[in-house]
Amino acid sequence: MLLSVVATLVVITISTPIFSAVILPIGILYYAVQRFYVATSRQLKRLESVSRSPIYSHFGESIQGAQTIRAYSVQDRFIGESESRVDFNQVCYFPSIIANRWLAVRLEMVGNLIILFAALFAVLGRETMNPGLVGLSVSYALQITQTLNWLVRMTSDVETNIVAVERIKEYGETKQEAPWELQNSTLPRDWPEQGRVEFQDFQVRYREGLDLVLKGISFTVEGGEKVGIVGRTGAGKSSLTLALFRIIESAGGKIIIDGQDISQLGLHALRSRLTIIPQDPVLFSGTMRINLDPFNVHSDEDIWKALEHAHLKAFVKGLTAGINHEVTEGGENLSVGQRQLICLARALLRKTKVLILDEATAAVDLETDDLIQRTIRTEFKDCTVLTIAHRLNTIMDSDKVIVLDKGQITEYAAPGDLLQNKSSAFYSMAKDAGLV
16 A cells, blocks of 8 residues: 555656655645544543443443342433443543544545645646646546545554553553462472461551551461351451452461461462352352362262262252253352352362351351251361351351451450450340340
8 A cells, every 4th residue: 555655656756747846745744644643542542442341341240130130120220320331431432533534634635735736737837748647647646645545544543543452461461360380389288287277467458559458467276176257347357268368469477377378389289278168159050060070080979978968969869960960150040059058069079178168158048057057067077167257156156256347356265255245346246146
């Protein structure tokens, strides 16, 4: 395309040599128009790209939570939110269309100047010029306008759309997680053997510049102890769980499990040796067996045994395909209680020395809650169990209870001792729950 423009200018210049005098001024004018347009359109494109992301995320959230939205009859609110996001995106998109039209008018004007000068010089030199060359010159000038417009527009669009590359580069430079595996790791194969967990003046924040969510907490859980963790919303209970798995990294202090500082371990080594039963059960599309044993390291006999301990054996046996029953994405074809029991069976198969229950029974009925608690007491009696409690009755038989408030430990003792102290925060919570 560039060669076509150069060839056309050469033909016009040979036909009317005086035309060479206006090539440079017109070229400068083209360049000035392009630079002025690019400087503006790049910023407009960036605004439009940034404002488009919330539309997609809100749409995805609305689809995912459609049942809840209908249940609370807030469809109009969500439609309004979606429309406001689209409106804001259009506010950012409209100026870029206007800028595009502005460029089109200027390019047409400058292109027409080439035709004007080619025709003008042909008329002025009509006495000495060959009519055939004049016709060739003018016809080439008529063609060059479209070619030049396309060339300038394409170079402008490349610079404008480089914003997309800029955003990818930004994601590429986002701080990564710690290494998945460390070379020359000396971690014993059977670590952790005892399950002793120690927090030493541990601090954590969700992002640089934000306030600490755990403010220098220190406590020790001996191997095999059952510890309940309670506190008001925002006290830092879930942050403690995230810190154990290094989903958020330490801002100070240490977590030591059986003598190993977890910040010195590869993420795979750490996370594969701990087990969590989360509040929201995570299931994948695939067979029941894949959900229970994704790496295919256990026999069918072990899986049936885990299902029996999780009180799911009768249910799974009643299914046509048994453990090969297809589970839909997120376990939508199972009840919430059954999903949670599958997570329990998965934990039973792994049987690590440290088990974390992150409000695992908050979303299930009392009967399922009782089944889960009974299984944990019997099958994990030799393991260290950290239970983030939503219902206080689930941790009343714990060895100790940690009461968190605003990221700090306010109480740490046996539940019986805390209940005897009527001024304790734990006693106040138990009273509110009707347990005392």
